[in-house]
Amino acid sequence: MAGELYVCATPIGNLEDITLRALRILGEAHLIAAEDTQRTRVLLAHYDIAAPLISYNEHNRKQRLPVIMEKLKEGGKVVLVSDAGTPGIADPGPMLVAEARKRGFPVIPLPGPSALSTALSICGLGMTQFTFTGFLPRRAGERERLLMELRQSGRGVVCYESPHRIEAALASLAKVWPDAKVAFLRELTKIYEEVLVGSPGQIAAELKARPRRGEMVLVIEGDRDGGQERTFSQEQIREKVVVLMEVMDKKQAIKEAAAELGIPKRIVYRAVIDLPGRGKMG
Ligand code: SAM
Numbered sequence: 001m002a003g004e005l006y007v008c009a010t011p012i013g014n015l016e017d018i019t020l021r022a023l024r025i026l027g028e029a030h031l032i033a034a035e036d037t038q039r040t041r042v043l044l045a046h047y048d049i050a051a052p053l054i055s056y057n058e059h060n061r062k063q064r065l066p067v068i069m070e071k072l073k074e075g076g077k078v079v080l081v082s083d084a085g086t087p088g089i090a091d092p093g094p095m096l097v098a099e100a101r102k103r104g105f106p107v108i109p110l111p112g113p114s115a116l117s118t119a120l121s122i123c124g125l126g127m128t129q130f131t132f133t134g135f136l137p138r139r140a141g142e143r144e145r146l147l148m149e150l151r152q153s154g155r156g157v158v159c160y161e162s163p164h165r166i167e168a169a170l171a172s173l174a175k176v177w178p179d180a181k182v183a184f185l186r187e188l189t190k191i192y193e194e195v196l197v198g199s200p201g202q203i204a205a206e207l208k209a210r211p212r213r214g215e216m217v218l219v220i221e222g223d224r225d226g227g228q229e230r231t232f233s234q235e236q237i238r239e240k241v242v243v244l245m246e247v248m249d250k251k252q253a254i255k256e257a258a259a260e261l262g263i264p265k266r267i268v269y270r271a272v273i274d275l276p277g278r279g280k281m282g
Helices: 020-028 037-046 061-073 093-102 115-123 140-153 166-176 200-208 234-244 250-261 265-271
Strands: 004-008 031-034 053-055 077-081 107-110 130-135 156-161 182-186 194-198 216-220
Touching (some): 004 061, 020 107, 031 061, 037 053, 053 061, 061 077, 115 156, 115 194, 130 140, 140 166, 156 166, 166 182, 166 200, 166 216, 234 250, 250 265
Parallel strands (some): 004 077, 004 107
Antiparallel strands (some): 156 216, 182 194, 182 216
């Protein structure tokens, strides 16, 4: 019999969030390839499942691939699980799936929870169209450029975040999209599950008083007129830049005004092209 690769969703917190089919297949597995073996061991122990387990993560995936392919060649049932939720969403799953399919092994989904769909289901924001970013870029400039593009796309946004980067993410959002309607969802399906809805500034202020812990997702409602260029008169744009130039140089003031007004830099640049390059730094 040909081997089969099962791509199995596991709970994102509450261990009861697993399908009957997933439990049966995990019990029958010849090998479970887990992103985080410790977390998977807890799940398997909870359901009394004893199956061989190896780690498969972004650091060792190249070395692990031949071992997993060998098991499939022997006709084994291999189950891929991520640290939590559905494999293939912001994790190293796709490489294994692509390789198994390339070699002609059936790839079978075992659907179930994901932080993405769980967050969308209870965020309460209108999200008919959205972009999923996974984790936002680490560098502030890159992050802000991306958030600005997303704002201008007019679509909603879903991002995964971590406790040590949430503050920076909200600060970037407050800069380029200050009036965004944001849902912050933490520890979904766990004891300390919480949902905050507000502007980036309001959520950042709320989080200041709380411990910086847990797994979290940000959902941002689409900016309905973000797809079109906002209409500000030349005079309004100039006024904004002139005020900013009291505390920064012209180049920075153009960048800042574009971010604050939510319009492309080139529009601001054109509106102030004749302004002398004075300001704090010349
Ligand atoms: N593949 C997984 C899925 O389907 O959700 C996600 C893997 S990704 C590497 C891990 C990220 O998912 C976390 O950093 C966090 O942003 C989000 N996440 C996972 N579990 C969560 C939970 N219980 N509550 C909120 N976010 C969660």
